[in-house]
Amino acid sequence: MGVRCKFTLLCFLWVFSIGCSMTRMAANQTTAIIIKAAPAFDRENDVELAEHAILSNLKMLEGLLEVIPDNPDLLLITSSSFSSYAFGFVEQKIEIADYNYQYEEKEKLVERAVDFYGRGKNYGLRLLSKSQKNFPELLEADLKDLSLALQQFRKKDVPALFWTAYAWGSLILLQQDSPARIAELPVVNMMMQRVLALDEKYFFGGPHLFYGGYFGIRPKTLGGDPEKAREHILRAIEITKGKYLMAKFLFAKFYAAPAQDKEIFRSTLEEILAAPDDLFPEQRLANNLAKQNAARWLKRIDEIFF
Template sequence: MKITPLYPIHEQLGAAFAKKHLDWNIATEFTDAISEHHTVRNNVGIADVSYRGRYRLIGEDRAKFLHRIISNDVESLSTGEGTYATLLTHRGKIIADLSISVLEDAISIDTAPETTESLFSELDKYIIADDVELSDVTAETGAIAVHGPKSTDLVQSVLGINELAALPERYNCFREADALYDHTTVCVRTDSTGERGWTLYTAAEALGSLWEALMIEGARFNVQPIGWNALESLRIEAGVPRYGTELTDSVIPLEAELEHAIDFEKGCYIGQEIVARMKYRGHPNRLLRGIEVDPDSTSQERCGCGLAKLASIQGEGDLAVVEATLEGNIGTLERMAKIGNTNLIIKTARAYSSYAGFIEDKMEEAEIAGDSETAEEMHARAIDLYIRSEGYALKALAKSDKTFNEARTVDIDGFEKALQRLKKKDVEPLFWAAYSIARGISLQKDDPMQVIDLARVELMMQRVLELDETFYFGGAHLFYTVYYGDRAPAIGGDPEKAKEHIAHVDRINDGKFLMSKLYLARYYAYPKQDVKLYKTALQEILDAPSDIYPGEEAATSLAKSRAKRWLDQVDVLFDPEMEEGDTDE
């Protein structure tokens, strides 16, 4: 993993680290996220943001070149000024967002770590006859963010600049400090936490000295080092979107209310026609909104549109969009769940299980392609995601019955009694806990310690059936379909019982839930070696209209994707000499 120049200092301070932003090992907490959050709100905190991408643009045509490509005005900027902008596709979707600072002899660009490499390639391909040279200076420079009510006083004191407070409100106005530690420091205004803030850019070899100076001088301001977790909670609370989570290449700037990133008078730039049409002739059909959640509320309605993006993916037929939405928002949902809202905890459990399903699909594709390395990687990822899902689901159950998790470790009779105490309101976390444990067991069949838990999972799913058999398309019935259809008769397998549970799923969903046909093929026709039924069931899925189950297009698309893949496996799964319609009976 990549590390910043300040990694050794953070280690000495006892920071906790985690992999973030693709492949960066980042300090997430120095004390705890809550106290660090309040430090920025009340005093001042400093954070290492050197993992962000940094470019330097030089040449006579640098301003003109950038102006014609990105969404905001660059040519009118004077030295010491800056702006925020986006680089768009021809369809107006965000490729990257950029913070731009105009230096005397160059233009400095700051971008998200997720777009560091791709943005360089995008900009470079437009340099043809221009007198422009683009350099990636991420490795040779570093950046420290200073945020909080006392941030200006601290930065002025350390850098010897006395005019920061007088700078206009315009985004990215900045000043350069004279040589400090033999290197120039550029101080750029950045208000990404909702408090007055500054980002200090300097050479990588001077970053440690700058950090120490901020800590020493900041003692009189009660300065504290701030980790990634607190920066995220501050950003979310302030309603500032970030590329890689809320901002992706499926979002048009106006959908994220980024009008401050656009100059509507500047004329042509890439994607300008789409943005202008939405501004003057129409309106965004969706808007990114921040929400405030009552920690004492368990009502989904209180969470409102904040969960809309994750909730609406059920109606999205493009599986790539569904997967990207889950991947891009699961971290945000997880951080929101930390406030203790039961509904958000449950949504996080479901999101992790849903995302794990996509990873399992990739694992299966890799296995079929003979790519064992990728298959093993996806196998490990899926297990990890199901473990996370299980943890959140059990946490939600514990909020309903504080003794439940303890009861899981006692004898079966005690566990059954704990299950009987659960009510219908507990069905959702109970199902996701059982489902994630079951999938984890399925992925680790060779581990006898994992299989031991199967009896408890069966009891949990039986309780789901008792409380609400219709939950999640009859998900408990689908569990029993696999339970009976994926095991040998000697250890309890029974395809006929699997078929009975499939019939219940069809009854619950009026035959519109195509996953039941998928399960009929895999967990009844296959163990019965009924190749004709296997092919018929899968072909019916492929022939079904995409809107057969309105509002559940994601499940329909997933069923179609798997049906095609499983149909291609007929020769592997069945005896090639078996006539269609024959079975092994």
């Protein structure tokens, strides 16, 4: 290769490296903007607008991860966004399809929710592997080894642990007819127990809300326990001083309904519907979703209680 060719090649590589660096810089800057803008979604009053905005944002987040795959902030917001969308919007549509006997539509929606929760889980595991490189491999190991590994996580790791376990647990609970999935529950339980020990108040008492569903949605033959669901959700309501209405809806869904306590069910849902719109401005979207859910479940009261 001649001197001129070598020089040309070096110039090309130099320009290419600058271009890549600028692309990564732009992706990092975009991620920072998204994180700063995230509270605007939580404060949104229009549920339909929020749904479309969040959905369009999901693919952009994955696109950014193609450029900066190891950005911890981006991995966290992508994990939590996929899981939050699945819970807030897809699971609501699953319930509506089931109520209207649209079983084919329900099956499609369940597949979609499982896919979204699966992505949330995988992005969360990628983030956790930044704290412990071999952590994903330990999930297949002996539970004693996993327990030791989980003890190494600290409070700074709570967001990654929570969203990974939440997404994983949610997709399992949507596939309770799968023995292979049910066999994964002990791992998820250990992860969420670590979150509970490190910071029970994270995400509005999120670990307690998780256990509300964990114990409330399963039949007793598979470890369901309405009383434990009650204890956990009441603790979350206490942590948020009753302002986070989704916790109250989950109390009606995961405790009052399984326990067949019609009066608590009715009074809890009516309390949600009567709550002022500005009860918790920072979580207006979640509270409006809770109101939608409460109104729908209250209409089904004679079907749920017999």
